[in-house]
Amino acid sequence: MNLETDARRWKLRDDVVVTVVNEGAVMLDLESKFFFSANSTAWAIAEMFEAGATRGEVHEICARWGAVNGDQLTIDETIRQMIAEGLIKPTDASRASNQTGAARKWISPSLQKHREPLQRIMVSAFDPGLPLAE
Amino acid sequence: MIFAPTLSQHATAYLCGPVRLSLNFGEESWHKALNGLLSQYDAPWPEPSADIFIAIERGTPPHDFSKPAGNYLRSYRLHVDRQNSHLVSLSNVGVWMDFDEVEGRAKILVPESSDNETVIEEIEQQLVLLLARVWSNEGWTPLHAGSLIAPRGKNCLFVCAPSGVGKTTLITSMLCRNWGTLGDDKVLLKNENGAIHARALSGRVHLHPSLSDWFPEIGEIAKWPRYSRWTEKRMVKMEMIWPGQLLEGATPAALVQLERATRDEAFEVEPMSFGETLHTLCRQIAIPSDAEVAKPLIASAAALSGQLRAARLFVGNNVFADASNCLRLEKILQELLP
Numbered sequence: 521m522n523l524e525t526d527a528r529r530w531k532l533r534d535d536v537v538v539t540v541v542n543e544g545a546v547m548l549d550l551e552s553k554f555f556f557s558a559n560s561t562a563w564a565i566a567e568m569f570e571a572g573a574t575r576g577e578v579h580e581i582c583a584r585w586g587a588v589n590g591d592q593l594t595i596d597e598t599i600r601q602m603i604a605e606g607l608i609k610p611t612d613a614s615r616a617s618n619q620t621g622a623a624r625k626w627i628s629p630s631l632q633k634h635r636e637p638l639q640r641i642m643v644s645a646f647d648p649g650l651p652l653a654e
Numbered sequence: 655m656i657f658a659p660t661l662s663q664h665a666t667a668y669l670c671g672p673v674r675l676s677l678n679f680g681e682e683s684w685h686k687a688l689n690g691l692l693s694q695y696d697a698p699w700p701e702p703s704a705d706i707f708i709a710i711e712r713g714t715p716p717h718d719f720s721k722p723a724g725n726y727l728r729s730y731r732l733h734v735d736r737q738n739s740h741l742v743s744l745s746n747v748g749v750w751m752d753f754d755e756v757e758g759r760a761k762i763l764v765p766e767s768s769d770n771e772t773v774i775e776e777i778e779q780q781l782v783l784l785l786a787r788v789w790s791n792e793g794w795t796p797l798h799a800g801s802l803i804a805p806r807g808k809n810c811l812f813v814c815a816p817s818g819v820g821k822t823t824l825i826t827s828m829l830c831r832n833w834g835t836l837g838d839d840k841v842l843l844k845n846e847n848g849a850i851h852a853r854a855l856s857g858r859v860h861l862h863p864s865l866s867d868w869f870p871e872i873g874e875i876a877k878w879p880r881y882s883r884w885t886e887k888r889m890v891k892m893e894m895i896w897p898g899q900l901l902e903g904a905t906p907a908a909l910v911q912l913e914r915a916t917r918d919e920a921f922e923v924e925p926m927s928f929g930e931t932l933h934t935l936c937r938q939i940a941i942p943s944d945a946e947v948a949k950p951l952i953a954s955a956a957a958l959s960g961q962l963r964a965a966r967l968f969v970g971n972n973v974f975a976d977a978s979n980c981l982r983l984e985k986i987l988q989e990l991l992p
Binding site: 534535536537539541542546548550551555557632634636638639640641642643644645646647648649 | 728731817936940953960
């Protein structure tokens, strides 16, 4: 897929749970069970996708926050990562207001995937762990 | 589906933390078999905030039921779906539960089976599922972790580890040094006035008989009833060994993730970042694959991570055979607490 020419609108999947932490967020994909740590800018980009956004809209708003031409690669890299991880999916929804983060300070976006997923199958509804041999 | 609140001669109520379960057992033998599970949530609590009625009857799932796919949660024993306000769960041997969360009523149907032990274990799993859901509905987050509170302290330190790594041994070693605890593997968390508070749920600890060798002061553990057929561990009332050391609640301030050491050192400590702490906590919370239910649990873990000083604690083999190591361990744990 050529992201630079992609005009589709993308939306954060409903089963990606976002929890705001300090200035960023952690995102748990309930399907893959992987966590992602997002810094404030990556979280702001994800927040745009909560309502549905195109690549162009994301770049436009990032520019308002202070992103310059040199930042376009890292913004695209973050969007590509969200697509590759399946966190965002194409949507038919129309443009949302994208009012999010209007006063954000620009820093380079960072989305880090945690090394290990949470357990898919649990011991019980109280104990999610995997038992070792006693 | 409406369940009539009929009570037979086998009806009993249990207080399980903030929840009162009223159970109607179709067979007296089930009452006896399930008493061990249901009576373990016996830590002192104020008045229950939720009343749940459960009927356990002989039978098979309704003919028009759809088999749960595990969209809400999958465990080794259960496939659980959430259908509007109902949790519907089917176990491997066919124990079926329909829990109506709005009505606060559940029906558990138990099939005929020659494997009675497995049937009882799977009824237990259905009850644990129900309790975890109701605790969560009442604003509590169930955390599968041990806890320790230093003598005269008010803050607790969580001990996290997979089963079998030595969580209970570490907790036992500190209980023998007059530390307090909220339990060796279960605690409930709640956000109160912007801070996470922890409460004890069970006054029982699960001790391996071999612990008597390292800690002779705890007496003979083998005389206590076995916890389950899968483990040698015994379920022991804390008060019988460590009177006054089960505390009702505490403010969480630290966490250790216990790991087995690969080097010769007795103990090694490695600080953990916020992200690692959150990840560790989330691996100790059964988070269903249902975004609406998962969100408050993760929010609770994130808020808790922010108030914890956390570290990986690598523990060498047989370190507790040397009593001086308990003193070293105590200092390490004290340094993590404020």
